[in-house]
Amino acid sequence: MASLLSDRKETMRDIFGATILKLSKEDERVYVVDGDLANSTKIDGVALQNPEKFLQMGIAEQNMLSVCSGLAATGLQPWAVTFAAFLSKRAIDQIQVQIAQPNLDVKMIGAYSGLLTGLTGKTHQSLEDIAIFRSLANMTVLAPADSVEVKKMIEFAHQYNGPVYIRLARDPYPIIFDDDYEFQVGKAVSLKEGSDLTIISTGTQTSRAIKAAESLQAEGLSIAVLHMPTIKPLDKEAIVKAAEKTGVIVTAEEHSIYGGLGSAVAEVLVEEKPVPMLRVGVNDRNSESAPNQELLEKYGISENHIAETVKRALKKARQ
CATH class of the missing domain: 3.40.50.920 (Rossmann fold)
Known part of the structure; x- marks a missing residue:
């Protein structure tokens, strides 16, 4: 029996980087907000190819999410990108009070999620982010299985009006879905x-x-x-x-x-x-x-x- 898993592997972060770069060029509302990890999260393409849509916040996650709240309140669509461990635990108060409660259109990308963050260290591992984000009212929580689903989720989140958290892995994973796969939020x-x-x-x-x-x-x-x-x-x-x-x-x-x-x-x-x-x-x-x-x-x-x-x-x- 043939496996459901393709022999081909891709990284979620590479596909995310390419997709968000495209969206930042096509939609004047889309801004990418970085927590000093652009090379690791693969949003450096936005910094290099569409720099006016790239906002560098440095290692200051609480401030980063506050800035995203302000951007969203003016009608823009900010994409906050950092490691899942930092997003879910360092900035949770700002996310709850300034984004989830007012139901603002902020997209949050938790890169390097889970246990397998290579050798970056245990402080960079995130085993609690799903629990944290799913406890917040108004929050949509997504976890893709492969790079195809990443692209589909990003396209969904771009069209959806409200806060969304997407957890991404660091390493390449086998392709499961065909390019014609249609992601439907809330559907297994x-x-x-x-x-x-x-x-x-x-x-x-x-x-x-x-x-x-x-x-x-x-x-x-x-x-x-x-x-x-x-x-x-x-x-x-x-x-x-x-x-x-x-x-x-x-x-x-x-x-x-x-x-x-x-x-x-x-x-x-x-x-x-x-x-x-x-x-x-x-x-x-x-x-x-x-x-x-x-x-x-x-x-x-x-x-x-x-x-x-x-x-x-x-x-x-x-x-």
Whole structure:
């Protein structure tokens, strides 16, 4: 059986950089606001090719989001770009009071999200950003699985009037979607059908969930994969349908098990369709700096851990 994952890999940040440069040239409202990380986040193309649309705020994230609030209040559309760890934790007061509460049209890009930020250091890792942003009223929270979905999400956010948070990964990921893929906010995407259990995944964990499901199929297990690109608003209907069809759920995310996708799915199931469920994510512990594969294994979020969790969930369901 051919894999759902392409052999070709692309980085989310490269596609984001190219897409936002294009938008900044086409739409006079679009401004890119940088937190002194343009080279890392790949928005340096805007600084070089469309400098009048590039605003450098330096290492001052709180001020950066306040400036974005002011820009949006005048009818412009600012795109605040920095690392997810800095955006979600250093500037959360400004985001809540000056952007989310007044429901302003500010787009926030959390680059270098999750556990795998290379060797940049543990202070740059972000395992809490989904939990933080989905708790804010008026906030839309998105996590793409590949570079194709990144482009589609950016195009959606550009047309949408309101605050949006998009988390991006640093490293290249396999292509999952064709160029004609249509992203729909608040809608899950069925990537693989199955009858024994459904893995509900988001962001970077979706490619690992696919690998786990395909390896389990070789062992005779029929595992569905449901990609959740929108964490808020959540596709509750798709979650309930998955629970009704397979009767067992495993969630997978490159995020803390607290407050993220796993918590959101559990909230739906406990109210609508209680079924056996387990979560794959980083447990209640602080992360550390190390090579990516070692981090995946140590913190229990690799495709092998997803597969093992699926087996545990099936065993739990039979008891």
